Amino acid sequence: MYSLSAGASGVSIAGQQLSLHATSPSPAVFASARKDSKCDFCVSTLGSKAAINTTTTKDWASALKEANDGKGMDLVIDFVSAPYFQGNLDVLNMDGKVVMLGNMGGTILPEGVNIAGFLMKRARFQGSTLRSRSAEYQGKLRDLFEEKVLPELVSGKYKNPVEKVLPMEKIQEAHGKYPWKTVNR
DSSP: OEEESSTTSHHHHHHHHHHHHHSSSOOOEEEEESSHHHHHHHHHTTOOSEEEETTTOTTHHHHHHHHTTTOOEEEEEESSOGGGHHHHHHHEEEEEEEEEOOOTTOSSOOTTOOTHHHHHTTOEEEEOOGGGSOHHHHHHHHHHIIIIIHHHHHHTSSOOOOSOOOOGGGHHHHHHTSSSOOOOO
16 A cells, blocks of 8 residues: 555656556555545556545545554655654555655654654654666666656556646746745755
8 A cells, every 4th residue: 555645746646547557456545635636547547556645634644544444554655744753654564665755845854753663663764855866877767768758657557637727938937936945056
C-alpha cells in the first residue's frame, strides 16, 4: 500500500500511475490533497483507491487507514514535509518507509511531534532530490524514462492531464497563481 501527498501535483500524478502499473498485482495506491476536487481526480482519473482531503479531515492518517480497511501504508511519498511528518509516521506500517521528495510545507517540525514510531515501527526515512544527483545519474534516469515510460505515455496507458494551456506571453500569469516565492539561482 502506497500513499502520496499532494496527489494532484505533476509528480504525484505520475507516481500514482507508475505505482499502479509497476507490478502485478498492482499495489493499493492512496493519495491526499487539499481540495475535494483534487481528491476526486486522484480516484476517478488516476485510479487511486481513495484520496483524503487534508484540509477538511483533521486526522487524515486515521482516515487513510480507514480507507484501507484499517491497515497502514508500506510506503509514503511526501512532498509537504514538516506539517505531515507526524501523520506520515502514524500511517506507516511496521518496517515501512517514508520518502520525502519536497518540503512545500516547511522544514521545521511542529512542537509535539513524537518520533517514537521510528523505533516502534522500525521505520525508515529517506530524502531524495534530483538536484543533488550527478548529470550521469540524471541522464540514466532520463534514458530509463524514454525506454520504459514514454511509449506507455504515447500509447495512452498513462494519462497526462492538462488543466489549461496558455500562450508563452502569459507565462508570468500562469505561475503567478501559485503561493511559492521566486528564488534567484
